[in-house]
Amino acid sequence: MEEFVFCRDSETGLQAIVAIHDTTLGPALGGTRMKVYATEKEALLDVASLARAMTYKAAMAGLDLGGGKAVIIGDPEKEKTESLLRAYGRFVERLGGRYITSVDSGINQYDIDCIRRETKYAVGGSAVGGRGGCPSPATAYGVLEGIRACATQVYGSPELKGKVVAVQGVGNVGRALCQYLADEGAKLIISDVNKALGQEIMNRFGARWVEPDEVHKVTCDIFSPCALGNVVTEETLPEFDCRIIAGAANNVLADNSLADRLHESEILYAPDYVINAGGLIYVANENTSCTSPEIMAVVGRIGERLAQVLARANREDSSPLWVADKMAEERVQSVKGLLSLRSSF
Ligand code: NAD
Numbered sequence: 630m631e632e633f634v635f636c637r638d639s640e641t642g643l644q645a646i647v648a649i650h651d652t653t654l655g656p657a658l659g660g661t662r663m664k665v666y667a668t669e670k671e672a673l674l675d676v677a678s679l680a681r682a683m684t685y686k687a688a689m690a691g692l693d694l695g696g697g698k699a700v701i702i703g704d705p706e707k708e709k710t711e712s713l714l715r716a717y718g719r720f721v722e723r724l725g726g727r728y729i730t731s732v733d734s735g736i737n738q739y740d741i742d743c744i745r746r747e748t749k750y751a752v753g754g755s756a757v758g759g760r761g762g763c764p765s766p767a768t769a770y771g772v773l774e775g776i777r778a779c780a781t782q783v784y785g786s787p788e789l790k791g792k793v794v795a796v797q798g799v800g801n802v803g804r805a806l807c808q809y810l811a812d813e814g815a816k817l818i819i820s821d822v823n824k825a826l827g828q829e830i831m832n833r834f835g836a837r838w839v840e841p842d843e844v845h846k847v848t849c850d851i852f853s854p855c856a857l858g859n860v861v862t863e864e865t866l867p868e869f870d871c872r873i874i875a876g877a878a879n880n881v882l883a884d885n886s887l888a889d890r891l892h893e894s895e896i897l898y899a900p901d902y903v904i905n906a907g908g909l910i911y912v913a914n915e916n917t918s919c920t921s922p923e924i925m926a927v928v929g930r931i932g933e934r935l936a937q938v939l940a941r942a943n944r945e946d947s948s949p950l951w952v953a954d955k956m957a958e959e960r961v962q963s964v965k966g967l968l969s970l971r972s973s974f
Contacts, residue, residue: 798856
């Protein structure tokens with residue numbers, strides 16, 4: 630970890646931690662999460678592991694960005710005020726661009742609009758002049774291309790027509806993914822704790838409904854977690870009846886060692902930070918001159934990148950997660966080597 634920045638502002642009650650994990654590839658981009666933590670230590674551990682994951686995500690997405698993340702300690706429902714967000718924005722501004730913030734749970738695009746009043750180092754706010762806005766469709770598109778790469782590996786073809794795909798969670802990403810999958814002719818099974826939303830999506834796509842606590846057990850070709858993390862645990866792992874787990878959710882595995890267990894069980898697990906990088910690619914390009922189709926073309930390359938991971942995992946008889954970790958570290962180390970070589974001249 631390069632740096633932790635503790636942000637405290639007595640006037641607004643702001644208590645936040647920015648973690649800058651690695652800036653070898655570029656400024657550290659990562660969202661700000663707002664939630665209640667029992668202790669500051671718990672917040673520190675969370676932000677540290679989230680920041681590290683962002684380094685890997687940006688490295689594997691081929692971006693010139695490092696990894697960072699921030700947490701605001703507090704209840705977003707009760708404690709999120711304009712003055713608190715603006716005080717936080719001023720801390721981000723003081724970091725001079727080493728850290729660029731964005732949305733995460735508890736912090737939405739309108740909060741970013743507010744933070745942006747104090748800093749230029751924030752992306753993922755409301756669309757301005759046709760640029761920016763919600764990254765979820767880009768995330769869903771990246772997941773679709775990732776699923777195709779997995780299908781090629783397991784079923785010998787990227788074709789999804791007739792494949793049964795269970796989508797857990799039909800929120801912003803899940804429902805956009807359902808649209809892509811339906812367009813491809815996949816047969817959908819869906820689940821969501823929000824029954825009204827689930828019903829609407831079920832009717833729209835002629836999908837089959839499964840109760841939230843049953844969805845991971847359903848017989849399908851591809852299981853796509855698009856809700857929360859901790860989907861694969863010691864308890865749930867033996868209950869999966871699919872050959873591919875590939876979705877948008879972060880921290881799908883309760884523990885990284887479960888990646889080996891899935892590999893042994895011949896269930897292909899697409900590393901979350903590789904397959905769900907579409908949103909990061911989208912917001913990273915917010916202030917560039919790239920057009921929307923150009924950005925989506927970059928997002929689409931998630932499929933190729935995942936295919937490389939899977940091919941190497943096959944060669945090394947290793948889980949795709951460990952291979953992705955290695956590939957991300959190799960990219961960071963090679964650029965670090967290049968930079969130290971440059972500075973010695
Ligand atoms: P969202 O909040 O819009 O949707 C999540 C949906 O999951 C909601 O409809 C919720 O009711 C449902 N849900 C919650 N618990 C559930 C359960 N146990 N079973 C079934 N459904 C459940 O979130 P989102 O933006 O669609 O993101 C989905 C996941 O993808 C999250 O884990 C997020 O961190 C990750 N992700 C999102 C993006 C993005 O661009 N939005 C990018 C990368 C990763």
